[in-house]
Amino acid sequence: MxxxxxxxxxxxxxxxxxxxxxxxxxxxxxxxxxxxxxxxDNKKKILGAVMDISSINDPNEILALYEKRFSSIVIDINGKIVEKDKKGNPVIAEKVNIQKNYKVAKDERLYPVYQFVSESDPSKIEAYIFPMWGAGLWDWISGFVAIESDLNTIKGVAFDHKTETPGLGARITSDQIKDRYKGKKIFDDSGSLVSVSMVKGEKGLPLDDHHIDGMSGATLTGKGVNSMMLNYLECYKTFIEKTKKGGVSMVQAN
Structure with a gap:
């Protein structure tokens, strides 16, 4: 019909x-x-920056471990702790969207700081983890960089990406690449922030405290990681310097 x-x-x-x-x-x-x-997923990445959790498959175990070993704060570009947003709502590090913040001017962003505390003494911070966001070859890349309590030596990193090339740029998530950052320094002998840079090419040669071997065929991804790390560490620099002098009180916990 x-x-x-x-x-x-x-x-x-x-x-x-x-x-x-x-x-x-x-x-x-x-x-x-x-x-x-x-x-x-975020808590797994944060944990992965400071310890090997590959053998832990139970989500509840992951969450319990995070709850036990981490506290967190949020700071601004001046290294000042931010407890409330402009509307007066509490600011929680775990709920700060790093991707959205990346699109905001640096001096207006919120910067989470995750604190890895001692298992025997929760008041003792063993490492600080700084989340970051940037651009790779094809799309976004992100990272969690853990710095030892000296606020200079890298304890570990955890990188992620959306569409980097498999076998090339996508290797930033591999243990082989992540292990190269361990023990490197973000400040030089004069106290200047220089970050840690991935060199072009992959030669397997020993490098200084501020450089790591590159990834063959993935120069642009390496440059993206370098830029991301330097840009964000510069944003955290004031907090780092204040903390070294004892000027920042770790008051918020997750």
Whole structure:
């Protein structure tokens, strides 16, 4: 039976509304689960910057370990602890979206600082973990850089990416590349912040305290990592210098 144009239009509109409501409802139902998974993934990366968690498969164990060994604060570009946002709401490090902050001017960003504390003495900080975001060859790259309590020596790193080339730039997530950063220094002998740079090419030669071997065929990804690390460490520099002098009180905990 032939339908009128009005019937077809009304039917299509009703169907579109129903499907839209179903999709919207599904999104609302799934969002808490998605947020929980994002939170778990971030905590795994933070933990991965300071210890080997490859043998831990239970999410509850990951969360318990994080709860036991980490505290956190949020600072501004001047190294001052930020406890509330402009609306007066509490600021929580684990809920700061680094990707969104990356699009904001440096002096207006929020900068989370994660503190890896001693298992026997929670008041003793063994490492500081600084999250960062940048651009790789094809899309975003991100990282968590852990600095020893001397606030100079790299304890470990955890990098991630969206679409770097498999076997080339994607190697930034491999243990082989991450291990090269361990023990390197972000300040030179004169006290200037120089970060740690990945050189061009991969020769397997020993390098100084501020350089690591590169990745063959992935020069642009390496440059992206270098730029990301230097840019963000410069943003954390004032906090680092204040903390070295005992000028920042670690007051917030997760």
């Amino acid at each position: 032939q339908r009128s144009n009005t019937y077809i239009i009304v039917f299509s509109a009703v169907l579109t509304i129903i499907l839209g409501l179903l999709l919207s409802g599904t999104s609302v139902v799934l969002k808490p689960l998605q947020d929980k998974q994002v939170d778990l």
